[in-house]
Each structure stands twice: as C-alpha cells, then as structure tokens.
Amino acid sequence: MRQVVMTRPREIVVEDRADPTIVEPTDAVIRLAATCVCGSDLWPYRGVQDVDHQVMGHEYVGVVEQIGTEVETIAVGDFVVGSFWASDNTCEICRAGYQSHCVHRTIMGSIGTQSERARIPLADGTLVATPGQPDADLIPSLLAASDVLGTGWFAADTAQAGPGKTVAVVGDGAVGLLAILAARRMGAARIIAFSRHADRQKLAREFGATDIVETRGDEGAAEVVALTGGLGAHSVVEAVGTQEAMMQAIHSARPGGHVGFVGVSHDVSIPGELLFGTGVHLAGGPAPVRRYLPELIDLIWRREIDPGKVFDLTLPLDRAAEGYRAMDERRAIKVLLTV
Numbered sequence: 001m002r003q004v005v006m007t008r009p010r011e012i013v014v015e016d017r018a019d020p021t022i023v024e025p026t027d028a029v030i031r032l033a034a035t036c037v038c039g040s041d042l043w044p045y046r047g048v049q050d051v052d053h054q055v056m057g058h059e060y061v062g063v064v065e066q067i068g069t070e071v072e073t074i075a076v077g078d079f080v081v082g083s084f085w086a087s088d089n090t091c092e093i094c095r096a097g098y099q100s101h102c103v104h105r106t107i108m109g110s111i112g113t114q115s116e117r118a119r120i121p122l123a124d125g126t127l128v129a130t131p132g133q134p135d136a137d138l139i140p141s142l143l144a145a146s147d148v149l150g151t152g153w154f155a156a157d158t159a160q161a162g163p164g165k166t167v168a169v170v171g172d173g174a175v176g177l178l179a180i181l182a183a184r185r186m187g188a189a190r191i192i193a194f195s196r197h198a199d200r201q202k203l204a205r206e207f208g209a210t211d212i213v214e215t216r217g218d219e220g221a222a223e224v225v226a227l228t229g230g231l232g233a234h235s236v237v238e239a240v241g242t243q244e245a246m247m248q249a250i251h252s253a254r255p256g257g258h259v260g261f262v263g264v265s266h267d268v269s270i271p272g273e274l275l276f277g278t279g280v281h282l283a284g285g286p287a288p289v290r291r292y293l294p295e296l297i298d299l300i301w302r303r304e305i306d307p308g309k310v311f312d313l314t315l316p317l318d319r320a321a322e323g324y325r326a327m328d329e330r331r332a333i334k335v336l337l338t339v
C-alpha cells in the first residue's frame with residue numbers, strides 16, 4: 001500500500017509499504033476512504049519537533065476489511081470513524097469521558113493513517129460505525145469528526161460555551177473554526193473570532209462568529225474585554241498552542257471564566273500569579289474525541305452541520321507533499337487526501 005512518510009523536516013515522501021495485518025485479536029484493518037493533513041503535522045514539518053522517517057496521519061474514515069477474533073461490535077464492511085487515540089472505551093478513565101487518556105491508549109500517529117490502509121487497535125472501543133454507507137459529500141464532514149471537529153467541540157464544551165454566553169476563539173485554523181461551529185450549536189449568544197485572514201473570517205462567520213478581532217496578544221485580548229463591557233468573555237477557546245495564544249486566551253476571559261485549551265502546547269508556561277489573580281478556570285489537552293463521536297456522526301448524518309467546509313484543498317494521497325506545503329504556507333486551511 002501507499003503511505004506518507006516524513007523523512008525529515010520539510011521532506012514528505014509517499015512510499016510502498018506492507019499492508020497492515022491483524023496483530024492483536026482486538027484489532028481491525030480498514031481501507032481509508034479519505035485522510036488529511038493536521039495542523040499538528042506542521043510542528044515536525046517546520047522542525048519545531050524532532051522527526052526521522054515518521055509515518056504520518058492520525059485522522060481517518062473508511063471501510064472495515066478485517067477484524068480480529070475478539071472484535072464484537074464492528075463488522076467487516078462497516079463504514080467507520082475513529083479518533084486519533086485508540087481507546088478501549090471501557091476503562092475507568094474512558095467511562096469518565098477521557099478516552100484520550102485511556103489506560104490502554106495508542107496514538108494513531110504512530111501507526112499513520114495518511115495511507116491506503118491502517119490497523120486500528122481496540123476496534124470495539126475506538127471505532128464508531130455510521131448508520132450505513134455515506135453519500136460521497138458526507139465523507140469530508142465525517143473525516144472532520146475524527147479530529148478537528150471533535151477537538152473544537154471538546155474545546156467549546158470545556159470552555160463551557162452555552163446559551164447566552166460570549167465565547168472568544170483564539171486560532172483560526174480548522175480546530176478554531178470548528179470550535180465556533182460547536183459554540184453556535186451549544187447556543188452561544190456571541191462568538192468573537194480572532195482572525196486576520198479574509199478567507200478564514202468568512203468561514204468563521206458562516207460557522208457562527210458574530211464579531212472578528214484582527215489584533216493579537218494583549219492588544220487583542222483588550223479588544224475582547226472592551227467588546228464585553230469591560231468584563232471579558234465567559235468562555236475562551238485556545239486552539240494554537242503557543243505562549244502568546246495562551247496568554248491571549250487567559251486575558252480574554254472574565255474573572256471566573258473558562259478557558260478550553262486544545263492547541264498542542266509548545267513551551268507554554270503559565271505564571272502562578274496570573275492563574276491566582278484572574279480566577280480563570282483552565283482545562284484542556286488532547287481531546288477525547290471518542291466521547292463526542294456518536295453525537296457528531298448523528299448531526300452530520302442528518303446534515304445539520306457541515307464541518308467538512310474546512311477542507312479547502314483536495315489532493316490524491318500521492319501528492320501529499322503539495323498538501324503539506326499549502327498548509328505550511330497558509331494557502332490552505334486544511335487539506336483532504338483522497339485514497
């Protein structure tokens with residue numbers, strides 16, 4: 001099969017690799033219907049994170065081709081969506097809704113789903129089957145549920161977005177944009193998007209943003225405070241992962257407000273005095289996307305949400321390198337790879 005490999009920063013190749021097989025009796029093997037490039041793939045691409053001949057990709061939808069002898073709820077032929085953490089969905093941490101911290105978890109990036117086929121560990125816990133074979137136009141949205149929608153949803157939920165609330169979103173990548181969609185679905189009254197790119201501002205408004213702030217950092221946060229009568233937002237999503245973004249998020253929240261942070265943290269440190277002084281609630285980390293998958297698949301299946309709009313460039317798997325380049329240069333919000 002064909003599989004994407006990052007040999008070193010800025011070098012993406014598509015190689016012939018052996019087809020995956022069932023290793024554990026709880027595994028499934030799927031044939032990918034589509035996969036994509038994640039904003040987090042850009043950290044190693046840009047050399048911020050070490051990389052050496054790493055298989056890539058952790059978002060996936062597809063059809064089950066094989067199952068292990070202990071797989072019970074997933075059948076060959078099912079169309080399935082899974083999260084970027086494989087999880088048993090039965091341990092105490094999973095049952096509490098934190099499947100991304102499952103005691104038996106496997107990160108799908110170590111297996112690589114920018115490929116024609118993939119082995120999915122803990123298939124019963126990890127995968128959710130759709131009600132039937134999806135129409136082609138639903139596939140991008142189902143793929144979005146695998147990570148960016150689920151992550152944006154978790155961020156908005158953790159930030160306690162809800163009826164009557166003002167929500168601010170730091171980060172105008174796919175996760176930030178879909179946190180806007182999530183906050184809208186959760187009934188937020190006002191959604192302030194930080195963005196300085198016209199194409200992303202447009203999508204932000206389509207997803208439900210009511211206000212756009214183009215300034216960043218302390219100045220941007222001060223603008224949110226000014227827009228909210230001097231109080232700050234009730235709920236803030238941090239979907240970048242840098243020091244500046246985290247500070248911007250905390251300073252955009254009102255005293256007692258909630259910040260949901262899902263940007264993969266890179267050298268972020270939060271001063272204790274700031275936490276103490278602001279009285280802001282902070283929670284986040286790798287999103288337990290599996291918690292939300294049944295609800296998200298249902299909303300997509302009934303065509304109530306269209307998160308697949310974040311994919312603004314589609315390329316065949318063999319042209320993955322172009323996809324990475326387009327995202328690195330911010331010419332594309334998110335790249336879908338057809339398999």
Ligand SMILES: [Zn+2]
Pocket residue numbers: 087088089090091092093094095099101102103104
């Ligand atoms: Zn678990």
